[in-house]
Structure formats: structure tokens, C-alpha cells
Amino acid sequence: MSYQAYLDTIKAKTGKTPDDFRVLAAEKRLTRYSEVMAWLKADYGLGHGHANVIAQILTKPDTSKVAPDDKIDQLFTGRKEQWRRPYDDCWQTFMNLAQMLASPPPVATSACFGAVRSLALCSHPANDWTLVSN
Numbered sequence: 001m002s003y004q005a006y007l008d009t010i011k012a013k014t015g016k017t018p019d020d021f022r023v024l025a026a027e028k029r030l031t032r033y034s035e036v037m038a039w040l041k042a043d044y045g046l047g048h049g050h051a052n053v054i055a056q057i058l059t060k061p062d063t064s065k066v067a068p069d070d071k072i073d074q075l076f077t078g079r080k081e082q083w084r085r086p087y088d089d090c091w092q093t094f095m096n097l098a099q100m101l102a103s104p105p106p107v108a109t110s111a112c113f114g115a116v117r118s119l120a121l122c123s124h125p126a127n128d129w130t131l132v133s134n
Contacts, residue, residue, distance in 0.1 A: 006053045014044050018057045025058050033059045 011017060016024075021040070030036050033055050040051035076084035 003053065006050055010046065010050050010054060013046070013050075016044075018054060021054050022058055031059070 007018065025031075025036055025039070028039065030039055036055040036058050037048075037051050040046045040054055041048070044051075046054070072087075076087065
């Protein structure tokens with residue numbers, strides 16, 4: 001079930017939107033995830049999955065609205081700020097490599113910078129090359 005499908009089902013069952021639940025939770029002074037979950041299940045008969053969607057929206061409202069570039073900026077704050085330039089240089093090198101090898105275009109190219117800390121996994125149909133770096 002998609003995220004939007006959960007919201008549509010919740011609206012059909014309760015007649016309320018996430019903003020309606022936000023107002024009601026504020027009136028009840030519910031701020032913790034567990035409190036919101038218990039309230040939604042008890043008062044509105046929502047199952048765990050549906051209650052979870054609303055509880056996540058209410059207790060962590062800004063996490064889904066962060067732009068990808070802002071997430072990178074947030075990652076390199078404080079003590080990690082020193083790693084921003086090496087990250088940018090590495091990313092640019094990777095993009096240059098991908099552009100050089102893009103004829104014919106790669107079947108799959110991915111880069112993950114962050115918690116996993118892998119640089120790249122690439123596969124090219126003509127040369128059958130693979131690049132993996134941790």
C-alpha cells in the first residue's frame with residue numbers, strides 16, 4: 001500500500017486529514033510517538049500501519065520536506081564540516097567518470113554517500129566493468 005493510499009484510507013475511515021489530527025493532538029498535548037499511536041488506535045480504531053503514518057507525520061513533521069541538497073548540507077555540519085570539500089570533489093570525480101563511460105549508457109549506476117559509505121557500484125553492458133569502493 002502506498003503512502004498516499006494510507007492517507008486516503010485514513011481520511012475515508014475517520015473523515016480527518018493529517019492536519020486535523022495535528023490540531024486534535026495539540027489540544028490533547030500529545031507529542032510523543034507512543035502517545036499518538038495509542039490515541040489513534042483507541043479513539044479512531046486505526047490499525048498499527050495507519051496509526052504509524054499519522055504518528056510519524058505528527059511527531060516528525062519536517063523530515064519528509066527536506067530537499068536532497070539540504071540533506072547533504074545537514075550531513076556536513078559541526079565536526080563533519082571538514083569532510084564537505086572532499087565529498088564534493090569525490091562526487092564530481094564520480095560524475096566525470098560516469099559521463100566518460102556513458103557511451104553506451106551504463107545499465108546501472110549508483111552512489112551512496114552517508115550511512116553506508118559506499119562510493120559506487122557501476123555496470124556497463126559493453127565493457128562489463130564493475131567499480132566498487134568502500
